[in-house]
Amino acid sequence: KQEVTQIPAALSVPEGENLVLNCSFTDSAIYNLQWFRQDPGKGLTSLLLIQSSQREQTSGRLNASLDKSSGRSTLYIAASQPGDSATYLCAVYGEKLTFGTGTRLTIIP
Amino acid sequence: DAGVIQSPRHEVTEMGQEVTLRCKPISGHNSLFWYRQTMMRGLELLIYFNNNVPIDDSGMPEDRFSAKMPNASFSTLKIQPSEPRDSAVYFCASTPTGPQQFFGPGTRLTVL
Numbered sequence: 001k002q003e004v005t006q007i008p009a010a011l012s013v014p015e016g017e018n019l020v021l022n023c024s025f026t027d028s029a030i031y032n033l034q035w036f037r038q039d040p041g042k043g044l045t046s047l048l049l050i051q052s053s054q055r056e057q058t059s060g061r062l063n064a065s066l067d068k069s070s071g072r073s074t075l076y077i078a079a080s081q082p083g084d085s086a087t088y089l090c091a092v093y094g095e096k097l098t099f100g101t102g103t104r105l106t107i108i109p
Numbered sequence: 110d111a112g113v114i115q116s117p118r119h120e121v122t123e124m125g126q127e128v129t130l131r132c133k134p135i136s137g138h139n140s141l142f143w144y145r146q147t148m149m150r151g152l153e154l155l156i157y158f159n160n161n162v163p164i165d166d167s168g169m170p171e172d173r174f175s176a177k178m179p180n181a182s183f184s185t186l187k188i189q190p191s192e193p194r195d196s197a198v199y200f201c202a203s204t205p206t207g208p209q210q211f212f213g214p215g216t217r218l219t220v221l
Contacts, residue, residue: 034209043113043200043212044152089152096165097142099152 002027004092006100013080014108021075021103023090028068032093035064035075037086038102044089048075080107113213115201121219127189130216133182134203142210143176143186144200152200158184191220 003026013019023033032051036044048057048064050073056065063076073090089102114133122128134141142157156166158178166176173192178184188195198217202210 036212043214044202044210046209046211049209091152096167097154101151 002092002094002096002098004090004098004100006088006090006103008103009101010104010106012106012108015080015082017080018076018078019080019105021077021088021105023073023075023100025071025073025092025098027094028071030068030092030094033064033066033073034091034093035062035073036089036091038089039086047088077105082107082109113201113203113211115199115213115216117216118214119217119219121221122191123221124192125190126220127187128191128195128218128220130186130199130201130218132184132186132201132213134184134201135205135211136182138203138205138211140204141178141184142202142204143184144202145197146200146215147197155186188218191218193220196220 005024007022030052034049035047037047038044047062048059050057050064050066061078066073085107087102087104090100092098113135116131140159143155144152145155146152153168155168156176157164161178161181174188176186196219198215200212200215202212204210
């Protein structure tokens with residue numbers, strides 16, 4: 001059974017800093033990995049989708065990497081802003097779609 | 110496009126009552142997913158449809174849960190009878206061809 005872990009569960013950083021969020025998964029037989037953000041009381045918004053043949057995807061200040069062999073993905077956020085405060089979830093598409101428990105990010109102005 | 114539409118946004122009901130959650134996917138999307146989110150278990154996939162046909166319902170927790178998709182623009186998730194442990198936020202998501210999912214705002218269900 002696929003297990004997806006995100007550590008830390010919560011993270012606070014000052015505005016302007018670069019930061020990395022981590023996602024690890026136990027079964028490397030995956031098709032895709034997707035990063036989402038969830039604002040309080042809202043649904044999920046897709047940020048980046050990495051297909052299994054890719055190693056990274058970039059969108060603006062966000063960069064996501066994927067290392068299937070080690071079962072790890074990272075989401076890099078450059079020059080963080082208060083508007084980046086949200087919960088970030090990774091989701092692994094394998095035999096089943098499995099979500100991580102998320103990292104709650106707070107950017108301190 | 111208005112995005113994925115879910116109704117109601119909030120539902121409070123008493124144990125034993127029937128609850129019906131509704132979802133309108135984005136027009137043209139081929140697949141529809143129902144999720145449940147709780148603090149304890151995070152986000153769980155309950156069931157998904159492809160071209161209105163249920164493909165995988167292995168995430169449906171019990172027979173009390175049922176889902177239908179009578180046409181490409183409407184789906185329901187029904188809980189009968191509801192129990193307090195069903196309290197959660199239920200999300201619907203749809204996808205065009207390909208894996209990227211678009212989520213609705215969710216329905217917050219409270220069963221007293």
